[in-house]
Amino acid sequence: MVTLSLPMRQALTFRSFPIYSAISSNRRNRVAIFSCASGDPGQRDRNLRRRRKVVEHICLLKANKYLSYDQEKDMLDYLYTSQYQMRGIVAVSLGQISGQTKEDFTHAVFMRFQSKEDLTKFYENPFYLQVLKEHVVPNCHGLMNVDYESEVEDDILPIFRKGEDFNYGIEFVLLIVFVEAAISGPAEDALTSLQELTMEFPCLIVQCTQGSNFNFSSEDYTHGVVIRFRSREAFEIFFTSSRYRDVWKSKFQPIARKTLAIHFSVDPVGTEIM
Template sequence: MGVLLLSLTMPHSFPIYPVISSTVYGGHGNGIMGRNRFTVISCANGNRQRERNLLRRREVVEHICLLKANKNISEDEEKEMLDYLYTSQYQMRGMVAISLGQISGEAKEDYTHAVFMRFGSKEDLAKLYENPPYLQVMKKHVLPYCHGLMNVDYESEVEDDILHIFRKGEEYNYGVEFVLLIAFVEAAIGEAVEDALMSLQELTEEHPSLILQCTQGSNFNSKTSEEYTHGAVMRFRSSEAFEIFLSSSRYRDVWESKLQPIARKTLAIHFCVDPVGTEIM
């Protein structure tokens, strides 16, 4: 069956995929031009295998570590720190994915670098904080170059597909990792928060041509749960996809109507991913 190209002025239901083109994306990276303008591809058969995978979910545990590197850190020291953090995965059973990098754009709350790790269970994550090789990496190759850090941990689900669980394959070789931390007001914890996060999750799932994967959940790290109650990680396919999504009216509407009214504070950072930081050897 053929593929039908349409220009629409309002959102449609799945499966409809926005396309990065000159129609919607400026040549200089200025985001979406106009409100709700999309050029889309509508496939009658849809991506049926992806739909089946979305129905089958696998529980995972996400770990986010934000670092505050010293201002006088050298390029060699930074490379050493990131290399040791990346290779620490080989000393830990239960870690299924990792990405890390220098935070792009203006530093927020003085954080300069971010590390994302995925584990198969909470028990596997607990071993991270007790793992001797990892503790040695932190003591000898990370903390000497940093003056602060924060850890956020949460449980989530991903589609039950080995490439998406382990974040392997060509699609995960490049892209942008977007980390969003939110401290919801105590009175909103419950139905209001669940509704807001569901709206965000549904929005990301509407745009598979921009976003490879999104996870989110309640922070159960006892040392930081009061500072940030929830976390989310989105893997974008490219810098252009990242800019298109965050500048879109749909994301802005969800943010302003669902998230912002019940958030006490937020922290949003992103970093670029290259092949070194995505593959589990």
């Protein structure tokens, strides 16, 4: 049993940490107390031993300033339902980014593939290219892709992000540029520390993946992290906790040259096959 007691006003003063500026100021006077049970330790250990490699694809969009509601819905619907038109995509989430970002990105798309080969075929797929040409490019003035390989529990629900745990929540994306000297040892140590921390709070976090960006057409960021939170409250509790602040300050701040943190509410938009 782990208990977090977080004075929100004090936590929100640490502006050097990613995402704090995105947390609503009307919650600053709250003291959040959260009990987190880790569940069956034996089952958790068994899940850790059984892992499956997956490939994560992140696409950040800069929508046109005067994009209408219908244009936005059309673009997101086509992107979301593309999973039904081509093989290899095992999970999709997307939405409008909450708050402002450093680089003015407005929307985020997350896709999971079974392999790098499936991702390569996706980029070359005629249907996807048509979606970009007819529904994305006319409505956006910029986009960025980040791809990385990671591991998840070797089970149907975690791999395909299915089940009640994945129906709703907050999708958090963190992109990082590590200084070149830290790419191997210190960077991997920092990411491992973050991964281990997220695994301590299954009541807050459904899943976390991370890895090195292998998309050579977009080398602005060296690594990516995607965390699915169970709710906005869980999202706020984690990022205002002393545990997260300690990990970020000791492991990431000394070696991170640039970061981009965004999040969006998970609310599936695709209801029909286009």
